[in-house]
Amino acid sequence: MSFEPVIGLEVHAQLLTASKIFCGCSAAFGGEPNTHVCPVCLGLPGALPVLNRAAVDYAIRAALALGCAVHRTSIFARKNYFYPDLPKGYQISQYELPIATAGVVELQSRGEPRRVGIRRVHLEEDAGKSLHEGFVDSDRKTYVDYNRSGVPLIEIVTEPDLRSAADAAEFFSRLRALLVWLGVNDGNMEEGSLRCDANVSVRPQGTTPLGTKAEVKNLNSFRFLQKALEHEIDRQIEVLGGGGRVVQETRLWDSAAGRTVSMRSKEEAHDYRYFPEPDLPPAIVDPEREQRIRAAMPELPEARRRRFVERYALPEYDAGQLTQTRGLAEYFEAVVAGGAPAKAASNWIMGELARALKERNTDITSSPLGPGRLAGLIALIEKGAISGSMAKDVFEKMFATDRAADAIVAAEGLAQIDDESQITGLIAEVIDRNTDAVAQYRGGKTSAFGFLVGQVMRAAAGKANPRRVNDLLKRALDT
Numbered sequence: 227m228s229f230e231p232v233i234g235l236e237v238h239a240q241l242l243t244a245s246k247i248f249c250g251c252s253a254a255f256g257g258e259p260n261t262h263v264c265p266v267c268l269g270l271p272g273a274l275p276v277l278n279r280a281a282v283d284y285a286i287r288a289a290l291a292l293g294c295a296v297h298r299t300s301i302f303a304r305k306n307y308f309y310p311d312l313p314k315g316y317q318i319s320q321y322e323l324p325i326a327t328a329g330v331v332e333l334q335s336r337g338e339p340r341r342v343g344i345r346r347v348h349l350e351e352d353a354g355k356s357l358h359e360g361f362v363d364s365d366r367k368t369y370v371d372y373n374r375s376g377v378p379l380i381e382i383v384t385e386p387d388l389r390s391a392a393d394a395a396e397f398f399s400r401l402r403a404l405l406v407w408l409g410v411n412d413g414n415m416e417e418g419s420l421r422c423d424a425n426v427s428v429r430p431q432g433t434t435p436l437g438t439k440a441e442v443k444n445l446n447s448f449r450f451l452q453k454a455l456e457h458e459i460d461r462q463i464e465v466l467g468g469g470g471r472v473v474q475e476t477r478l479w480d481s482a483a484g485r486t487v488s489m490r491s492k493e494e495a496h497d498y499r500y501f502p503e504p505d506l507p508p509a510i511v512d513p514e515r516e517q518r519i520r521a522a523m524p525e526l527p528e529a530r531r532r533r534f535v536e537r538y539a540l541p542e543y544d545a546g547q548l549t550q551t552r553g554l555a556e557y558f559e560a561v562v563a564g565g566a567p568a569k570a571a572s573n574w575i576m577g578e579l580a581r582a583l584k585e586r587n588t589d590i591t592s593s594p595l596g597p598g599r600l601a602g603l604i605a606l607i608e609k610g611a612i613s614g615s616m617a618k619d620v621f622e623k624m625f626a627t628d629r630a631a632d633a634i635v636a637a638e639g640l641a642q643i644d645d646e647s648q649i650t651g652l653i654a655e656v657i658d659r660n661t662d663a664v665a666q667y668r669g670g671k672t673s674a675f676g677f678l679v680g681q682v683m684r685a686a687a688g689k690a691n692p693r694r695v696n697d698l699l700k701r702a703l704d705t
């Protein structure tokens with residue numbers, strides 16, 4: 227019997243607000259432990275939460291981009307559990323009435339486009355962080371840092387619509403790109419601003435009822451997500467194939483061992499005793515507010531990709547690459563606005579510029595070479611003023627300085643020799659000095675031609691337009 231995997235993801239994304247969701251403390255990552263704290267996020271008795279409007283606006287922006295319906299009224303709930311990093315003894319989250327539901331994301335990399343339903347988007351606060359290592363007494367003590375306690379998150383829950391580990395990884399990567407594009411999340415998975423739990427089950431191919439699922443936690447990279455799912459799918463198929471049953475449980479991905487391990491079973495699962503948060507009124511989103519957020523939304527990656535194909539006649543591949551990030555897309559359009567042909571701009575951005583940025587370990591938004599100067603370089607190539615190989619030299623110099631292409635070309639005498647009489651003069655000298663090669667060529671030894679071209683290029687210190695040299699040399703030798 228063959229089995230089909232069924233996967234649904236729960237993604238936590240930190241919202242890029244300046245302050246936390248229910249107090250004025252900084253939400254920034256990386257402060258000295260317990261410096262971004264106050265009575266509210268430390269859960270001290272009597273402290274009351276006040277909802278951060280910016281967090282709600284970001285959540286709405288993300289929800290709209292995911293095609294969700296935003297609810298006029300949503301309510302906060304207490305999710306009760308005991309853990310040292312949760313000072314109140316409960317997390318403020320949303321349960322029965324989340325901020326948004328019923329969205330969709332399309333995948334299209336392999337084969338048919340596939341739709342992945344978004345079940346819900348809800349707002350919640352993050353917990354603190356237990357520090358089990360790094361202190362002299364770490365063998366006996368665990369410390370807690372509450373800087374992260376109360377940082378705003380959205381949780382995005384998909385329908386069980388994903389059908390392979392690769393699809394799950396693609397979905398997560400598209401979701402990350404979208405959230406970063408929208409400016410609601412920084413996409414930094416190492417710092418924990420984007421985290422993913424994967425729910426997975428398998429069922430006999432061709433059947434519809436869902437199998438028993440396991441939830442795999444702790445997946446902080448695309449590769450781990452894919453690997454963990456591949457292993458978990460294989461494990462479940464093996465269990466079922468051997469006549470056993472999959473147990474509903476939470477598992478952890480052990481990246482060192484390359485397998486998932488059981489963390490807790492259904493019997494040990496938390497009973498969160500959800501109930502509405504009495505300290506917060508419902509969050510109300512009136513239609514004007516939703517409209518204002520919709521109007522301020524940047525053009526989305528998918529729409530921009532299509533526009534790049536239609537408006538600039540770019541190949542699908544280029545359009546896809548150039549819309550990986552908003553910074554890249556904007557840079558490209560600025561180079562084109564600077565007068566460069568679209569395909570030439572695309573080639574330079576995806577080729578030399580991408581390589582140079584990578585070497586410097588930086589990205590397009592902090593490129594030392596701006597789009598205006600790159601357009602200037604492309605203009606010189608288009609005019610035939612410099613050759614392709616010279617252009618690469620000029621590019622390096624532009625990247626390392628703030629000089630313009632034409633200034634570099636003039637100062638370094640790099641301009642390409644394209645002038646007919648100048649090249650003809652060089653050819654005449656070369657013919658005079660290489661009578662043997664000329665005779666060989668005229669005697670039918672075509673390889674002598676390449677040698678003569680080389681001699682002319684040498685005489686021109688490499689600056690002559692090679693196509694022009696070819697044409698003129700041929701004319702000179704054949705007449």
Ligand code: ADP
Pocket residue numbers: 232233234235236383384385386387425426427436437438439
């Ligand atoms: P729970 O109550 O255990 O949290 P939910 O019904 O809330 O489960 O679903 C959580 C996530 O698990 C969602 O992304 C959902 O799509 C996915 N999911 C639910 N049932 C299954 C299943 N049988 N197989 C795979 N994924 C599932």
Ligand code: MG
Pocket residue numbers: none
């Ligand atoms: Mg759940």
Ligand code: ZN
Pocket residue numbers: 246249250251262263264265266267268376
């Ligand atoms: Zn605080």
